[in-house]
Amino acid sequence: MDNFAIVPWDVNELTHEFFIPDYINTLAVEVLKHYSFQVRSMQVVTTKPDKGGAIWKLETDSGPKSLKLLHRRPTRSMFSLRAQKYLVEVQRARVPAIVKTKSGEEYIEAGGKLWFVAEWIEPLAPVTKDLAGAKQLCYALGEFHELSKGYIPPRQAEVASRLTKWPKSYGKMVRKMDWFRNIAIAYKEMPASQSILSVVDRFQDQARKSLVDLNQSSYLSLVEKGNTSWGLVHQDYGWSNGQMGPNGMWIIDLDGVAYDLPIRDLRKLISGTMADLYHWDVTWVREMIRAYHEASPLTPELYELLMIDFSLPNEFYKNIKEVVYEPELFLNEVTTQLIQTIVDTDQSKWPTLNEIQNDWRK
Amino acid sequence: MKILMVCTEKLPVPPVLGGAIQTYISGTLPHLSKFHDITVLGISDPSLPDKEVKEGIKYVRVTGKVLELYREEVVRFVEANQFDLIHIFNRPRLVMPIRSVAPQSKITLSMHNDMFNIEKINPVEANAALEEVSNIVTVSDYVGNVIRTLYPETSSKIRTIYSGVDTERFLPGDHPKMRHIRNANRKQHGLENKTVILFAGRLSVNKGVDRLIRALPQLSAKFKDLALVVVGSKWFSQNDVTDYVAYTRALAKRQPIPVVATGFVSPAEIQNWFATADLFVCTSLWQEPLARVHYEAMAAGLPIVTTARGGNAEVIRQRENGLVVDNPEDPSCFAEKITEILSDKSLMKRMGVKGREFAVTKYEWKRVADEILEVWKQAIEIPHTNIPEKEKNEIETKVEMDKRGPRLENQGSKEVVATNKQRDKEKQLKKVETYKKVETYKKVEIYKKVETHKKEEDHKKET
Numbered sequence: 001m002d003n004f005a006i007v008p009w010d011v012n013e014l015t016h017e018f019f020i021p022d023y024i025n026t027l028a029v030e031v032l033k034h035y036s037f038q039v040r041s042m043q044v045v046t047t048k049p050d051k052g053g054a055i056w057k058l059e060t061d062s063g064p065k066s067l068k069l070l071h072r073r074p075t076r077s078m079f080s081l082r083a084q085k086y087l088v089e090v091q092r093a094r095v096p097a098i099v100k101t102k103s104g105e106e107y108i109e110a111g112g113k114l115w116f117v118a119e120w121i122e123p124l125a126p127v128t129k130d131l132a133g134a135k136q137l138c139y140a141l142g143e144f145h146e147l148s149k150g151y152i153p154p155r156q157a158e159v160a161s162r163l164t165k166w167p168k169s170y171g172k173m174v175r176k177m178d179w180f181r182n183i184a185i186a187y188k189e190m191p192a193s194q195s196i197l198s199v200v201d202r203f204q205d206q207a208r209k210s211l212v213d214l215n216q217s218s219y220l221s222l223v224e225k226g227n228t229s230w231g232l233v234h235q236d237y238g239w240s241n242g243q244m245g246p247n248g249m250w251i252i253d254l255d256g257v258a259y260d261l262p263i264r265d266l267r268k269l270i271s272g273t274m275a276d277l278y279h280w281d282v283t284w285v286r287e288m289i290r291a292y293h294e295a296s297p298l299t300p301e302l303y304e305l306l307m308i309d310f311s312l313p314n315e316f317y318k319n320i321k322e323v324v325y326e327p328e329l330f331l332n333e334v335t336t337q338l339i340q341t342i343v344d345t346d347q348s349k350w351p352t353l354n355e356i357q358n359d360w361r362k
Numbered sequence: 363m364k365i366l367m368v369c370t371e372k373l374p375v376p377p378v379l380g381g382a383i384q385t386y387i388s389g390t391l392p393h394l395s396k397f398h399d400i401t402v403l404g405i406s407d408p409s410l411p412d413k414e415v416k417e418g419i420k421y422v423r424v425t426g427k428v429l430e431l432y433r434e435e436v437v438r439f440v441e442a443n444q445f446d447l448i449h450i451f452n453r454p455r456l457v458m459p460i461r462s463v464a465p466q467s468k469i470t471l472s473m474h475n476d477m478f479n480i481e482k483i484n485p486v487e488a489n490a491a492l493e494e495v496s497n498i499v500t501v502s503d504y505v506g507n508v509i510r511t512l513y514p515e516t517s518s519k520i521r522t523i524y525s526g527v528d529t530e531r532f533l534p535g536d537h538p539k540m541r542h543i544r545n546a547n548r549k550q551h552g553l554e555n556k557t558v559i560l561f562a563g564r565l566s567v568n569k570g571v572d573r574l575i576r577a578l579p580q581l582s583a584k585f586k587d588l589a590l591v592v593v594g595s596k597w598f599s600q601n602d603v604t605d606y607v608a609y610t611r612a613l614a615k616r617q618p619i620p621v622v623a624t625g626f627v628s629p630a631e632i633q634n635w636f637a638t639a640d641l642f643v644c645t646s647l648w649q650e651p652l653a654r655v656h657y658e659a660m661a662a663g664l665p666i667v668t669t670a671r672g673g674n675a676e677v678i679r680q681r682e683n684g685l686v687v688d689n690p691e692d693p694s695c696f697a698e699k700i701t702e703i704l705s706d707k708s709l710m711k712r713m714g715v716k717g718r719e720f721a722v723t724k725y726e727w728k729r730v731a732d733e734i735l736e737v738w739k740q741a742i743e744i745p746h747t748n749i750p751e752k753e754k755n756e757i758e759t760k761v762e763m764d765k766r767g768p769r770l771e772n773q774g775s776k777e778v779v780a781t782n783k784q785r786d787k788e789k790q791l792k793k794v795e796t797y798k799k800v801e802t803y804k805k806v807e808i809y810k811k812v813e814t815h816k817k818e819e820d821h822k823k824e825t
Contacts, residue, residue: 175567176605179605179609182572182576182609182613183609183612183613186612186613186616187612187616321605323612324605324608324609324612325608325612327612
């Protein structure tokens with residue numbers, strides 16, 4: 001297809017919420033010509049203007065579907081698309097099936113990016129925002145991890161793996177704490193700068209200790225088992241990408257899947273949930289881990305790694321890393337309050353971790 | 363001689379998109395091509411024809427970007443053509459595939475970085491490739507020593523040939539050809555009457571320009587009218603904002619002195635920034651092979667502050683053409699060395715003059731090319747199997763004699779005879795082993811095995 005390369009686009013107060021540049025809309029129509037269904041309507045449901053990605057909901061003569069423009073490199077997208085196919089066709093996982101083109105392809109390349117159509121699962125409903133819901137999410141995640149084992153990407157795809165990169169990403173967190181400090185010093189008159197300076201040393205020390213613990217753990221021997229035997233992490237799993245639907249929990253938005261130690265997803269889900277609760281709750285953490293363990297058994301080694309991953313200053317890092325972009329806007333009162341909340345929540349994290357530390361004793 | 367130079371799969375030659383290896387090749391070609399019939403095999407680019415003959419040099423450009431694809435093209439080309447010598451740039455993984463289709467050609471290899479590291483090339487293939495090449499040329503002692511540490515047996519094949527610079531293009535700012543450009547550039551960027559510190563390089567954690575920016579408060583307290591120019595985009599021709607770039611920009615904004623970021627500057631115009639500056643600083647934190655910017659700064663008559671990482675300090679004579687920062691992690695160490703230069707105008711001047719002198723006497727492209735010619739000459743003189751003809755005959759005779767039965771020359775006691783025989787036999791076996799080891803087909807076999815294994819793996823993947 002002869003066309004322009006898709007690039008990220010600007011949004012401002014004049015563009016509406018789901019603005020998409022015309023040339024991309026035109027491409028979308030072209031892409032849909034490759035499919036045998038008739039489109040009755042299409043509606044934008046999500047955009048990623050800063051990356052150049054979008055999702056449309058389609059009403060067609062063969063039911064509702066989603067059309068996705070994947071912002072990643074085509075060879076990277078091939079990795080996740082084949083994974084989705086593997087999960088549906090080989091493992092019968094509750095993951096939306098990919099709709100093939102007239103010529104039997106799983107995707108169309110247009111504007112230098114991959115596009116694909118998948119079934120729109122209806123009805124889908126979020127789980128209840130309580131411990132029971134959290135446990136459903138964890139169980140479904142464990143199932144997903146188990147089913148993703150054995151996946152092998154096509155030859156032309158990039159192998160997306162974070163398996164060996166844990167020490168590097170821990171190290172990066174330690175280093176970026178220097179950046180936060182240096183920026184807070186350079187912008188010291190801004191409201192949030194003092195807050196950052198008063199906590200950054202402590203969080204950096206925590207990250208350093210996590211890295212030391214990681215290096216002393218059984219991480220390397222776990223890594224040796226290799227990509228395919230560990231399977232895939234979702235990387236963006238949470239209360240919206242795991243939902244209740246026909247026959248049970250469905251997992252959607254698989255575009256970022258990569259090989260990794262599966263507990264990375266579990267750690268993110270639990271620490272994110274604790275942030276939503278504004279405190280760490282021993283019962284929740286224990287029950288969530290147990291629910292996951294029922295679907296995908298945790299070994300003492302994996303549990304140890306889960307504890308180490310919890311020990312990172314994940315929430316502080318996740319929320320403050322944006323500071324490098326526009327410090328004069330970011331370092332405001334809202335950020336001061338955010339930091340205070342993170343610090344407060346962090347206080348209950350350590351007693352919680354201490355209490356559950358030995359639950360999976362070797 | 364008919365010579366093939368095989369470039370990498372990443373960037374085209376001539377260096378329309380920049381690149382140290384591409385610059386090295388293009389810099390030496392005019393001189394090399396006076397003595398040999400040269401073909402340059404590299405990757406295609408929209409701005410360049412797929413085939414051309416230019417100034418007597420043949421260029422063939424094929425699909426690249428991914429090594430596996432490029433390798434197939436290279437093999438196809440080498441198979442269809444004959445060369446006396448094939449010089450491969452920075453891709454040890456091309457040695458065995460090329461050998462498999464060019465059993466008679468001599469192979470030499472240039473190493474520009476860490477491509478021999480374990481995670482970049484399987485040690486079985488690395489060993490085979492190292493035995494196969496006649497010589498290995500490295501861009502710094504540092505690069506050579508890393509290979510020596512990994513593969514000690516290869517030590518005697520390694521030789522450093524420092525890169526070069528076009529001293530007609532990179533000129534001091536007070537040179538008649540440059541004076542106007544320097545003044546115009548300074549005027550345009552508000553740098554008139556400033557002492558301009560220059561950084562040129564990728565904006566990445568490894569290259570460490572943030573350390574220099576963080577040294578500025580200390581420096582500006584001591585020196586009036588300082589300015590910093592940062593030349594560089596994220597990665598060659600692409601300009602995109604990473605967290606690191608955002609971080610350095612955020613720091614730069616708050617400095618008491620002007621920080622001028624140029625964004626991407628075309629490789630063809632970079633000399634203008636060197637001519638605009640007064641002092642060059644390289645801030646690399648990583649074990650860098652040896653950054654080209656050092657030669658360019660010398661040619662432009664700039665005093666240099668660089669870091670004791672990798673090969674960078676190899677071209678600095680302390681207090682003659684520059685100073686070396688031992689702990690580049692610490693911004694104040696940069697402040698200290700820069701202060702040492704800026705506070706002594708006559709030292710600063712002398713260093714610049716000395717740098718220019720080094721560039722003209724030691725780092726001209728002609729010198730680089732002459733050294734490559736020497737290496738090629740040596741390679742051609744080495745017998746094909748790497749074992750001198752005389753020794754080879756000796757081994758063959760001994761093998762023959764061994765077949766005929768026990769020798770009679772040992773007339774001593776039985777024990778001695780037995781021991782001597784044993785020792786002889788061991789020696790012989792060892793030599794025969796060595797002989798066999800260097801036989802081309804053997805190594806091609808190893809390569810083929812590795813390849814078959816890979817194919818099997820791929821096949822497993824597919825099914």
